[in-house]
Amino acid sequence: MSLLSVKNLHAKIAGQQVVEDVSFEVPASGVTAVLGRNGVGKSSTLKALLGLIDRTGEVSFDGKRIDGLPTHKIIRKGIGYVPEDREIFSSLSVAENLRLAERDSKPNREMVEELFPDIYSRLNQRAGTLSGGQQQMVSLARALLNNNRILLVDEPTKGLAPKIVTQVTEVLRKAAESVPILLVEQNLKVVKQLAGPCIVLEGGQVVHTGSSSELLSSDELTMKYLGVHSGSKDTGAK
Amino acid sequence: METLILLLVTGLGLGALYFLIASGLSLIYGLMGVLNFAHGSFLTFGGFAGMEVARRIGAETWPQFVLALIVGGAAGALFASLTELLLIRPLYLRHIEQALITVGLSLASVALMEGVWGADPIYVSGPPILSEVTEIAGARIPNDRFLLILGAVVILAGILLFLRYTRFGLIIRAGVENRSMVTALGIDVRTAFTLVFAIGGAAAGIGGVLASQYFGYVSPHIGGTLLIFAFIVTIIGGLGSLVGAAIASVIVGVLQQLANFYLGGTGDLIVVVLLALVLLLRPTGLLGKRAH
Numbered sequence: 396m397s398l399l400s401v402k403n404l405h406a407k408i409a410g411q412q413v414v415e416d417v418s419f420e421v422p423a424s425g426v427t428a429v430l431g432r433n434g435v436g437k438s439s440t441l442k443a444l445l446g447l448i449d450r451t452g453e454v455s456f457d458g459k460r461i462d463g464l465p466t467h468k469i470i471r472k473g474i475g476y477v478p479e480d481r482e483i484f485s486s487l488s489v490a491e492n493l494r495l496a497e498r499d500s501k502p503n504r505e506m507v508e509e510l511f512p513d514i515y516s517r518l519n520q521r522a523g524t525l526s527g528g529q530q531q532m533v534s535l536a537r538a539l540l541n542n543n544r545i546l547l548v549d550e551p552t553k554g555l556a557p558k559i560v561t562q563v564t565e566v567l568r569k570a571a572e573s574v575p576i577l578l579v580e581q582n583l584k585v586v587k588q589l590a591g592p593c594i595v596l597e598g599g600q601v602v603h604t605g606s607s608s609e610l611l612s613s614d615e616l617t618m619k620y621l622g623v624h625s626g627s628k629d630t631g632a633k
Numbered sequence: 634m635e636t637l638i639l640l641l642v643t644g645l646g647l648g649a650l651y652f653l654i655a656s657g658l659s660l661i662y663g664l665m666g667v668l669n670f671a672h673g674s675f676l677t678f679g680g681f682a683g684m685e686v687a688r689r690i691g692a693e694t695w696p697q698f699v700l701a702l703i704v705g706g707a708a709g710a711l712f713a714s715l716t717e718l719l720l721i722r723p724l725y726l727r728h729i730e731q732a733l734i735t736v737g738l739s740l741a742s743v744a745l746m747e748g749v750w751g752a753d754p755i756y757v758s759g760p761p762i763l764s765e766v767t768e769i770a771g772a773r774i775p776n777d778r779f780l781l782i783l784g785a786v787v788i789l790a791g792i793l794l795f796l797r798y799t800r801f802g803l804i805i806r807a808g809v810e811n812r813s814m815v816t817a818l819g820i821d822v823r824t825a826f827t828l829v830f831a832i833g834g835a836a837a838g839i840g841g842v843l844a845s846q847y848f849g850y851v852s853p854h855i856g857g858t859l860l861i862f863a864f865i866v867t868i869i870g871g872l873g874s875l876v877g878a879a880i881a882s883v884i885v886g887v888l889q890q891l892a893n894f895y896l897g898g899t900g901d902l903i904v905v906v907l908l909a910l911v912l913l914l915r916p917t918g919l920l921g922k923r924a925h
Binding site: 445447465466467468470471481482484485486487491494495496498537541606 | 647804807810811813816818819821
């Protein structure tokens with residue numbers, strides 16, 4: 396039984412078609428990876444699911460259509476979003492960033508504090524002055540504060556130091572124990588550690604679905620869809 | 634020296650008026666990306682509402698005058714809220730159409746107010762002390778200047794406290810920085826849109842009552858005249874920055890007065906030159922940031 400179902404999704408940014416007739420299902424547990432070279436429409440697909448860009452098509456969450464809803468109502472169905480490039484509010488303090496994200500009556504403050512002790516020691520610091528890794532932690536914390544039913548996580552390890560990538564991966568692994576994740580990720584090492592099923596996009600379209608481990612262990616498939624050898628760390632065209 | 638002091642305080646008073654319009658303009662543009670050409674009409678309507686209070690119950694005592702200010706502010710807030718709900722919201726994210734409709738509203742509302750109150754200025758009075766002067770270092774300064782400055786400072790402080798200590802304030806500050814991310818956190822940012830219009834309209838409405846004291850009259854064109862300079866102030870201060878608007882208001886008001894007196898009535902020209910310089914050297918304004 397899938398939790399999130401996408402049928403014939405099309406999306407445009409500034410008149411340019413960025414997602415074209417994309418259909419896929421996200422199961423109710425584990426990590427589902429969205430893979431592909433740069434610029435194939437992975438991030439746009441997540442934004443289209445949330446209504447952050449112009450889109451048509453059918454998006455169902457837990458069996459109910461959500462594509463007619465405005466973004467804030469889609470999110471309030473229990474969808475947490477961790478955007479590409481963090482998009483924290485740099486002029487606000489860390490505490491304000493977290494407070495803004497709290498929408499449940501009982502947010503998971505203790506759990507989040509346990510996961511991210513570093514950012515909880517910097518609550519009064521302006522978020523814009525944090526390092527990239529710390530900003531990513533704030534971005535993840537915002538999504539984990541609420542009892543979401545699914546997380547859409549967009550390139551959480553992008554531009555981070557190896558040590559921070561390990562931390563982020565561990566946080567996602569823990570989170571995935573209780574909530575399904577739809578993960579856009581270029582770092583194939585992270586995908587190998589986390590993902591079950593995968594969806595591969597090319598030119599805004601789904602060109603492959605299946606198991607991440609099968610895809611990443613096949614040199615032929617990774618060369619064909621990702622432009623890299625199966626042992627590579629990242630997808631191509633960086 | 635006396636002249637300089639008089640010019641400085643008068644410039645501050647004029648800057649205070651600019652700020653009362655620019656504060657709303659700046660917040661509205663910062664949060665919503667809407668260039669609101671009808672904002673001057675909020676001020677004018679507030680001025681007329683205050684005048685109507687004065688006409689009915691008088692405005693010679695401070696309680697009466699404060700009531701006129703409250704009614705003026707409420708009238709501005711109501712006008713602004715209806716504008717957002719009925720005209721701006723249906724055109725969400727269509728910024729050109731939104732700007733055009735505010736231009737249309739500005740023209741229509743001025744014509745409507747001319748129809749109701751006539752095109753000629755209506756002279757108003759306030760508490761007698763406002764018509765008197767206070768002597769500072771030999772300079773005889775009309776008391777209404779101090780009232781304008783006090784009004785702007787109180788409104789600035791009020792809005793800053795609201796932005797700093799309330800959840801809606803937090804949403805507005807975040808929305809000015811990255812509106813789409815606010816919605817992606819599950820927040821209905823449209824409520825904040827209406828609220829920002831209401832706050833801006835209230836400040837402009839109060840500004841209308843204070844402007845009628847400064848000029849001695851209220852007319853359907855009073856808002857339009859001030860709006861041009863309020864736009865300049867908003868751009869110089871940095872779109873979306875309330876403190877930037879306050880600083881720019883002081884600079885523009887004082888510079889305008891000094892240039893008018895010392896450089897042969899070139900105040901408006903100097904202000905436009907300043908605007909050009911800011912756009913060339915610091916396009917985001919004094920305290921502005923890049924919008925998302």
